[in-house]
Amino acid sequence: MRAVKTKNMTEGKPLLLLAVFALPLLLGNLFQQAYNLADTMIVGKLLGKDALAAVGATGSVSFLFFSVSNGIGSGGGIVTAQLFGAGKKDDVKRAIVNSAYIMFTAALVMGSVAFALVPTVLRFMGTPADILPDSITYMRMTCASVPLVAVYNYAASMQRALGDSRTPLYFLIVASVMNVGMDFLFVGVFGMGVFGAALATMLSQLLAGVGSLLYAVKTNEYFRIDREHMRFDAAISKRAVRLGIPLALQWSMIAISTTALQRVVNTFGTVAIAAYTATGRLEQLVQQPYGSMSMALSNYSGQNIGAGKPERIREGLRQSLAAVGAFSLLMFAVMQIFGNNLIGMFVKEADVIEMGGRALRITSFFYLFLGLIYVTRGTLNGVGDAFFSFVNGIVEMVGRICLPIIMLGYTDIGVWCIWLTAGLTWMLAGISCVLRYRSWVVRKSGLVSAGKENRFPRKKDRAGQVA
Numbered sequence: 001m002r003a004v005k006t007k008n009m010t011e012g013k014p015l016l017l018l019a020v021f022a023l024p025l026l027l028g029n030l031f032q033q034a035y036n037l038a039d040t041m042i043v044g045k046l047l048g049k050d051a052l053a054a055v056g057a058t059g060s061v062s063f064l065f066f067s068v069s070n071g072i073g074s075g076g077g078i079v080t081a082q083l084f085g086a087g088k089k090d091d092v093k094r095a096i097v098n099s100a101y102i103m104f105t106a107a108l109v110m111g112s113v114a115f116a117l118v119p120t121v122l123r124f125m126g127t128p129a130d131i132l133p134d135s136i137t138y139m140r141m142t143c144a145s146v147p148l149v150a151v152y153n154y155a156a157s158m159q160r161a162l163g164d165s166r167t168p169l170y171f172l173i174v175a176s177v178m179n180v181g182m183d184f185l186f187v188g189v190f191g192m193g194v195f196g197a198a199l200a201t202m203l204s205q206l207l208a209g210v211g212s213l214l215y216a217v218k219t220n221e222y223f224r225i226d227r228e229h230m231r232f233d234a235a236i237s238k239r240a241v242r243l244g245i246p247l248a249l250q251w252s253m254i255a256i257s258t259t260a261l262q263r264v265v266n267t268f269g270t271v272a273i274a275a276y277t278a279t280g281r282l283e284q285l286v287q288q289p290y291g292s293m294s295m296a297l298s299n300y301s302g303q304n305i306g307a308g309k310p311e312r313i314r315e316g317l318r319q320s321l322a323a324v325g326a327f328s329l330l331m332f333a334v335m336q337i338f339g340n341n342l343i344g345m346f347v348k349e350a351d352v353i354e355m356g357g358r359a360l361r362i363t364s365f366f367y368l369f370l371g372l373i374y375v376t377r378g379t380l381n382g383v384g385d386a387f388f389s390f391v392n393g394i395v396e397m398v399g400r401i402c403l404p405i406i407m408l409g410y411t412d413i414g415v416w417c418i419w420l421t422a423g424l425t426w427m428l429a430g431i432s433c434v435l436r437y438r439s440w441v442v443r444k445s446g447l448v449s450a451g452k453e454n455r456f457p458r459k460k461d462r463a464g465q466v467a
Helices: 014-047 049-056 059-085 089-124 132-144 146-161 167-189 193-219 234-266 270-306 310-343 350-382 387-410 414-443 446-453
Strands: none
Touching: 014 049, 014 146, 014 167, 014 193, 014 270, 014 310, 049 132, 049 193, 049 270, 059 089, 059 132, 059 146, 059 234, 059 270, 059 350, 089 132, 089 146, 089 234, 132 146, 132 193, 146 167, 146 193, 146 270, 167 193, 234 270, 234 387, 234 414, 270 310, 270 350, 270 414, 310 350, 350 387, 350 414, 387 414
16 A cells, blocks of 8 residues: 655745645544534533533643643654654654654553542642542543553654644544534533543544554554564664653643642632633634644754754744734634633523623733744754753643732632733743753854754664664
C-alpha cells in the first residue's frame, strides 16, 4: 500500500505551510472539543445545572492527570520532528518506538494513581456535597480513559511530527459523531446520568486512538518498524524525556493552579460552578485555533531546527502572530455581543446565563494575550527550549493562586475575581513568553545556537545509540 505522504516544512512559504498544516489540527481539535461540548450540553439540558456542575467540578483535576502523561509523551514528538527535518529515517523510527515506551508507561501510571485519588482530591477541593457522588463517578471514568487517550495522542503526535496532520482528523470526526450519538442514547434514552456521558466519551476515545494507530502502522512507511528499531535507545529516550518533563511540569502546574481556582469557584455555589463550566467549555473552543497554530509551529520549528534553518522560524512566528491577533479581535466582538446567547446553549437557568455572559465579556478582553502564549510557546518548544515551558507554567500557577487571594482579600469584587484571574493570568504568561522570545532568541541568537545543539550526531554503533 502506498505510504501516507509526509510533509517537509523546511521549504516553501511559512504562513501557507503553517495554515495548511494547522487547518486539519484545528478541525480535529474542534471535533475533540465536541466530546466535551456534547457532554456539557446534553448533561446541562437533560439533567440540569446540578449535573452540569458535577461534570464541571472534575475538569481541572482531570486535566492535571492527563497533562502529566501527555506532557512527558510530547517530548517524543519534538525529537521525531527534529530527526525528520534532519533526514535521518532510521533514527525517526527509533524515536517513534521509544516515544511509545515513554507515553504508555506514563499514561498507565498516571491513570492508576488518578483513579485511586479521585474521592480524596474532590473532597479537598471543597466540591459541594450535593454533587460529590456524580463528580466522583464522572471523574473515575475519565481517569480510566487516560491510557485510551494516550493511544490517540501518541499516534497523532508522531504523524504530525512527520508532517501528516490529516490522518488523526479523520478518526476524530468519526469518533466525535459517535460520541454525540452515544450521549443521547446513554443519557437521554437509557437514563444513565453522568456515568453514561462519561462512558460515551470513553468509548469514542478508544475508537479514535486504536483506529488512528492501526491505520498509521498499515499505511505510513515510518511506522513500519524492524526489530532493530524496537530496541531501547538511551540517547533518543533521554532527549525525549528531557524535553517532555518540563512540558509535563508546565501543564501540571497549570492544572494545579486551575484546580486551586476551581476550589475558589466551588465556594460561590452551584450557579457559579455551572457558569464557570459553561464559559470554560466555550473558551476551550476559542483556544483551538491558538492551539492548532502552536502545534503547527512546534513541528515547523522542530523540522527547521533539524535542517539548520532558524531564519524560517522567525518568519513563521511573525506571520502567525498577525493571524492570531486578527482572530482575537474577532472573538472579542463575538463574546461582547453574543455572550449570553452562547451560555444559553448549555443551560436554561437565567441566573447562570446572566453570570456566564458577563464573565465572557470580561475574559474576552484578554484573548490576545492567550494567543501570544500559544504561538510563542509552540515555537520555543519546537527549537528545544522546553525548560521555558516549566518557567511559564510557574507564571500561570502564581497568577491563578495569588490573584484570587489578593482580589478577595483587598477588594469587594466577589465572584468576578474568578474570570478576572483567568484573564490577568493570560496577560502575565503572554508577556513572559514574548520577553523570552525577544531576549533568548533575538538578542542572544538562541535559535542559531539551538540549531547547532539540537541537530543529532551520526550513529556510533549497531545498537543505534547516538553520541
